[in-house]
Amino acid sequence: MPSTVSINIPGLNKTINVPTGLFINNEFVASVDSTELIHAINPATEEVICSVVAASSQDIDVAVAAARHAFKTSWGKNVTGFERSRLINKLADLIERDAQELAELEALNNGKPLRIARDFDIGDSIQCLRYYAGWADKIIGQTIEVDNKAKLAFTRHEPIGVCAQIIPWNYPINMWAWKVAPALAVGCTVIMKPSELTPLTALKLSELVREAGFPPGVINTVPSLGPVGGAALAAHPDVDKVAFTGSTITGRKIMEAAAKSNLKKVSLELGGKSPHLVFESADLEQAASWAALGICYNSGQDCTAGSRVYVQETIYDKFLDLLVTKVNAQVVGDGLDDKSGGGPVVSKGQYERVWGYIESGKQEGAQAIVGGVKRTGKGFYVDPTIFIFGPVLSVGIFKTEEEAITLANDTNYGLGAGLHSNDASQCMRVSSALEAGTVWVNQYNILNNNVPFGGKKQSGIGRELGSYALEEYTSVKAIHWNFGEKLEWPL
DSSP: OOSEEEEEETTTTEEEEEEOSEEETTEEEOOSSOOOEEEEEETTTTEEEEEEEOOOHHHHHHHHHHHHHHHHHTSGGGSOHHHHHHHHHHHHHHHHHTHHHHHHHHHHHHOOOHHHIIIIIIHHHHHHHHHHHHHTTOOOOOEEEEETTTEEEEEEEEEOOEEEEEOOSSSHHHHHHHHHHHHHHHTOEEEEEOOTTSOHHHHHHHHHHHHHTOOTTSEEEOOOOIIIIIHHHHHOTTOOEEEEESOHHHHHHHHHHHHHTTOOEEEEEOOOOOEEEEOTTSOHHHHHHHHHHHHHGGGGOOTTOOOEEEEEGGGHHHHHHHHHHHHHTOOBOOTTSTTOSBOOOSOHHHHHHHHHHHHHHHHTTOOOSBOOOOOOSSSOOOOOEEOOOOSEEEEEEESSHHHHHHHHHOSSEESEEEEEOSOHHHHHHHHHHSOSSEEEESSOSOOOTTSOBOOEETTEESOBSTTHHHHTTEEEEEEEEESSOOOOSOO
């Protein structure tokens, strides 16, 4: 198959050239032993955009070997933080230059609105890279007093090594940046496995990695099926760390494979069933807007989607009227249409899963006050639905603060939670009591690159973003230095 393919962008009268091979050692290559392909689908039309090489387990071996060689020779401890910073900043500049084209490709393969992909996802990814570029020359340890007359100890925060990074389909470019940026900043090398549903922008970003001047093998991209490439990376004896964003079920499999192979370090950002509490003192207009954002943004395909809204009894009816108005205002359509605030869900599998939840709710007697009706025609469209991951929202009632906290925490997950109240003391009490890695007060689903993000309970382990993410990619070495004590022997 050709090493690049020209993709037509419907309605924009342009084409984008996208590489279709595996990106290993700064080259796009064919599989060493497989002819299997991954077919990228446009969720707005259900048509195949193009096909790319699907990596086999032997291809994973080749990519890991490339990453290991780079770590030992041209990256890792062999390049200064200043140089790492320069290259990461250069990569950010190139993404900024090509933001429109990357957004067009993201909209085509993922379905999300082009303007949201460009202005939010890609804009945030550029900022993320620049944030970690700033950290690259500031990786420091400690000097520890032991015996001032004869000894000292100090620590080094060293790059952990070769890192497998397995990212999901809901934010392909954003998750790429979240994973790649801290790893590069500390000196790790990367094998990136994008979702088999959305491989195209990861391959396009690989072109920019090469253009930025990164040495061969520092970043390798291997589109592959999860049970093939993902499983091979998780179990690989020469991978030092695996970072995964996705389902809790797959996260368990990765932890098991990591433990059974070489006890590699693991960080997991997994699913959630996030609660959103609205108290009677809240600004209801704003609370309704944030609740609508919490379930409608990215067509509800968000690990922290606020899919469980609980409203204090005294304001329930008023809030629900406001929420229905807000949700009905959301325009769901083709991502290449500027009027769209949301696009189709990413795949037929996701479409059928969401509709399964909706039909289940109906069968259990729930009333759909918004949505709940299938569209005719092509495209994996699901209109926002209020009654019960997809744009499906349940709205419940509570009487007291204690009841609200109990309802919110009654889940195996703990990724995100939100609350709306103008009572400052209540905000402090409830945010402390909520069992989630991130709590939003009088807002929802807004993240910052300098603030850590991660889950509690079955929503994962480890942290992304902020300085905390650097710890996921470093290993602390303690060095004990004797400059004055003479050992007498035998003891």
